[in-house]
Amino acid sequence: MTQTDLSSLPTTAFEDVATLSARRSARWRPGLAALQGKALHSEVFTSSREAAGAGAALALALDDWRSVPRGEGQEAEDRRSVLWVQTREAARLGGRPYRAGLPADLQARVIHVLAEKAEDALFALEEGLRCRELAFVIGEIAGNPKTLDFTASRRLTLTAQKHGVPLFLLRVDAARDLSSARMRWEVTSTPSAAPEWNAQAPGDPSWEAELFRARTHAPGGWVLGEKDGCLTARKAREETDKAVANWTAGLQHSRMPRRA
Amino acid sequence: MNAPAAGLPVPQARRILSIWLPAMAMDRWRQGASERRELDDKPLVLIADTAHGPRIEAANRAGAAAGARAGMMLADARTLCPEIMTAPSDPAGDLSFLEKLAVWAQRWGPWSAMDAPDGLLVDVTAVPHLFGGEERLVADVVEAFAGRELAVRCAIAPTAGAAWALSHYAVSGTIVDPPSEGEDLERALQNLPVAALRLDQDVVTVLRRLGLKKLGELTTIGRDAIQRRFRNRKSPAANPLVRLDQLLGRVPEPLLPVVPQQMPLVQRRLMEPIRHRQLLDQVVEDLAEDMARELEGRGEGARRLELGLWRVDGEVTVRRLELAAATREAAHIVRLFATKLDDIDAGFGIEMLRLRASWAEPLALEQDDIEAAAENHGIALSALVDRLTVRLGEGAVSRPVPFASHIPERAQRWQPPLEPEPASQGQLAFHKRPLKLLERSEKIAVLYATPDGYPQRFRWRGEVHEVSRVEGPERIAPEWWRERGTTRLRDYYRIEDQRGRRYWIYRLGIVGDGRGGAPEWYLQGLCA
Numbered sequence: 001m002t003q004t005d006l007s008s009l010p011t012t013a014f015e016d017v018a019t020l021s022a023r024r025s026a027r028w029r030p031g032l033a034a035l036q037g038k039a040l041h042s043e044v045f046t047s048s049r050e051a052a053g054a055g056a057a058l059a060l061a062l063d064d065w066r067s068v069p070r071g072e073g074q075e076a077e078d079r080r081s082v083l084w085v086q087t088r089e090a091a092r093l094g095g096r097p098y099r100a101g102l103p104a105d106l107q108a109r110v111i112h113v114l115a116e117k118a119e120d121a122l123f124a125l126e127e128g129l130r131c132r133e134l135a136f137v138i139g140e141i142a143g144n145p146k147t148l149d150f151t152a153s154r155r156l157t158l159t160a161q162k163h164g165v166p167l168f169l170l171r172v173d174a175a176r177d178l179s180s181a182r183m184r185w186e187v188t189s190t191p192s193a194a195p196e197w198n199a200q201a202p203g204d205p206s207w208e209a210e211l212f213r214a215r216t217h218a219p220g221g222w223v224l225g226e227k228d229g230c231l232t233a234r235k236a237r238e239e240t241d242k243a244v245a246n247w248t249a250g251l252q253h254s255r256m257p258r259r260a
Numbered sequence: 261m262n263a264p265a266a267g268l269p270v271p272q273a274r275r276i277l278s279i280w281l282p283a284m285a286m287d288r289w290r291q292g293a294s295e296r297r298e299l300d301d302k303p304l305v306l307i308a309d310t311a312h313g314p315r316i317e318a319a320n321r322a323g324a325a326a327g328a329r330a331g332m333m334l335a336d337a338r339t340l341c342p343e344i345m346t347a348p349s350d351p352a353g354d355l356s357f358l359e360k361l362a363v364w365a366q367r368w369g370p371w372s373a374m375d376a377p378d379g380l381l382v383d384v385t386a387v388p389h390l391f392g393g394e395e396r397l398v399a400d401v402v403e404a405f406a407g408r409e410l411a412v413r414c415a416i417a418p419t420a421g422a423a424w425a426l427s428h429y430a431v432s433g434t435i436v437d438p439p440s441e442g443e444d445l446e447r448a449l450q451n452l453p454v455a456a457l458r459l460d461q462d463v464v465t466v467l468r469r470l471g472l473k474k475l476g477e478l479t480t481i482g483r484d485a486i487q488r489r490f491r492n493r494k495s496p497a498a499n500p501l502v503r504l505d506q507l508l509g510r511v512p513e514p515l516l517p518v519v520p521q522q523m524p525l526v527q528r529r530l531m532e533p534i535r536h537r538q539l540l541d542q543v544v545e546d547l548a549e550d551m552a553r554e555l556e557g558r559g560e561g562a563r564r565l566e567l568g569l570w571r572v573d574g575e576v577t578v579r580r581l582e583l584a585a586a587t588r589e590a591a592h593i594v595r596l597f598a599t600k601l602d603d604i605d606a607g608f609g610i611e612m613l614r615l616r617a618s619w620a621e622p623l624a625l626e627q628d629d630i631e632a633a634a635e636n637h638g639i640a641l642s643a644l645v646d647r648l649t650v651r652l653g654e655g656a657v658s659r660p661v662p663f664a665s666h667i668p669e670r671a672q673r674w675q676p677p678l679e680p681e682p683a684s685q686g687q688l689a690f691h692k693r694p695l696k697l698l699e700r701s702e703k704i705a706v707l708y709a710t711p712d713g714y715p716q717r718f719r720w721r722g723e724v725h726e727v728s729r730v731e732g733p734e735r736i737a738p739e740w741w742r743e744r745g746t747t748r749l750r751d752y753y754r755i756e757d758q759r760g761r762r763y764w765i766y767r768l769g770i771v772g773d774g775r776g777g778a779p780e781w782y783l784q785g786l787c788a
Contacts, residue, residue: 049721050786051694051786051788054696055695055787058695058788095699095785096696098660098695099660099661100668100687101693101694101697101785101787110659112657112660113652120652124652127647127648128644131639133641133644134641189760189762190760191728191760192756198731200731201731202730202754202755202756205788
């Protein structure tokens with residue numbers, strides 16, 4: 001497949017700098033929430049055969065939660081709870097959260113909701129987003145239920161934006177349907193780095209995450225991991241990098257005629 | 261009674277008023293209806309059904325004169341007096357009547373206790389001067405009970421035991437002065453029969469056979485002789501010495517006071533029965549506001565609410581609501597009830613609604629949001645839990661808490677989300693635990709196992725996994741104090757497959773443990 005490399009087109013020096021800065025701002029990276037605010041509505045597509053989706057969603061949520069500085073009139077220590085909503089089907093497939101395995105920060109905070117149907121889960125998610133005493137909300141819905149259509153996801157986005165509570169919706173064994181989520185990830189497990197003291201043992205979890213649709217960022221792929229309680233991301237593939245360059249260059253070029 | 265510590269003022273001696281209603285059941289029955297008073301001069305008994313036929317619980321004066329006694333079989337009484345009349349007794353009603361009387365008796369003292377089945381104890385310490393002395397107080401008691409047509413005997417003494425003994429076995433209205441030294445009390449009581457010690461009937465019989473008929477005689481044969489004879493120290497009613505000490509105030513005797521409690525209750529009677537949902541919502545809103553005011557006045561918040569709907573045709577529907585935290589917010593209550601009222605059948609109309617807070621907890625008064633910020637800032641956590649519980653049902657909202665157990669699925673329990681976490685020992689973080697635990701461990705088919713003992717290739721949910729890295733085993737022995745002896749141990753392994761998926765699997769049992777055949781493999785948890 002021949003690809004026209006837009007970034008290699010001749011541009012002025014000024015344009016070059018603009019492209020570069022646009023490129024930099026367009027890339028997602030850990031800790032970005034400190035600059036741009038929390039990602040309020042994300043979807044994480046994952047398989048029911050692994051807990052990679054839940055692990056990555058928690059890591060992303062905790063990353064946002066830690067990077068955003070505490071505001072003026074807020075308590076020094078955030079003691080808010082976390083709501084974890086599961087449909088019964090999702091709980092049957094992927095299991096329920098296990099307290100001893102949760103990140104240490106969350107062990108005493110999780111409030112679990114078991115919903116019979118997807119409608120009930122959506123109700124619980126929306127009510128949770130309205131609650132000011134929640135740090136974030138995690139939802140787990142299996143498959144593509146009819147009730148979770150574009151309208152429903154739009155409702156969730158608007159509620160999350162109005163109240164500023166982030167939502168991470170895990171789509172277990174789901175197809176990539178229409179959604180208004182601001183960031184949409186596809187997460188699978190990837191072989192972990194060998195631990196220092198026992199190379200035969202599984203290491204710290206790492207996930208291959210593909211950001212395939214995002215409102216303010218260029219799509220891309222990363223290998224996510226956690227180190228000392230911080231989210232780390234390294235680039236997964238070079239070609240995605242190039243695609244990003246094309247995307248931002250296209251952004252600049254499409255603007256040019258308007259300016260002229 | 262402990263000796264007062266030096267330097268503290270000597271506490272005033274306790275004064276306990278004991279009230280005995282010797283014929284309470286009969287008096288209560290007699291007041292039940294006006295025509296019953298005409299039967300006063302005819303022999304009448306209250307009976308209870310037993311396995312051996314009806315037994316007499318109480319008899320009126322004419323009945324007693326004819327030979328009927330409480331505890332006698334009705335057939336025996338009939339042989340003595342064939343024209344005896346009967347009525348059923350009502351012990352549960354008697355008890356609740358006594359409870360009401362106990363609250364009513366607080367007119368003579370700050371607190372009162374029930375002395376079932378037919379007595380009351382009132383603490384009148386430092387109170388008699390309000391009535392003009394203890395004699396006047398006793399006269400007032402007699403007069404008040406006479407006004408209610410209840411036969412009464414009462415006594416005042418420094419201890420509950422002494423007051424009880426005097427009211428039952430001495431002249432009514434006896435007053436024993438506080439003891440300057442213990443002998444006063446002993447002398448005042450020494451002529452009472454031993455039954456005045458509130459002992460079981462068989463103990464009284466034993467004492468009578470020993471020739472100890474009066475309280476004063478108990479001290480004549482020496483304390484250790486009685487101690488050898490009656491060794492039951494757990495039940496005071498079986499040990500005359502304990503009862504005697506209580507009587508004389510040598511050991512304390514705790515009493516359980518009756519504390520009147522009123523449930524906040526609001527109701528609306530409607531001139532025109534309502535048949536439409538809109539009107540019903542309006543009335544519920546009014547009720548919730550009334551309830552909020554009622555609760556605010558008491559400084560409480562409701563934890564459980566019951567809404568009763570009385571229909572014109574006599575049907576009553578009750579909807580109940582439990583709240584995660586005490587609240588008196590009318591809008592919140594209305595919202596929660598709204599979902600519960602969807603399936604109400606109004607029939608010909610609802611004519612009365614009543615809202616009752618059957619469980620209320622203290623809730624301090626606090627200032628409202630000045631800027632009505634609730635709309636912007638979202639709802640509180642307790643309100644969220646309420647809303648979710650109402651829609652999703654009991655038990656849908658929960659919080660995982662640790663539990664003292666080694667078995668992974670037992671080491672976590674679920675409890676209501678806003679309850680305080682139970683105290684638990686900190687967990688050692690030697691071993692990593694999976695992020696998610698399957699609801700039930702799923703059996704895996706091991707296709708190829710290494711000589712070390714863990715599977716190299718296995719099938720789970722129809723897909724084959726190649727194990728590339730392993731950590732283990734972590735052996736978890738069965739909890740013999742909870743489980744059967746045949747339960748097998750578990751060897752846990754943390755594994756990672758060829759595509760980096762991490763699982764927590766275990767082998768149930770080992771070869772040759774004598775607790776079943778070849779060990780089987782299970783997958784229990786998914787690691788992040």
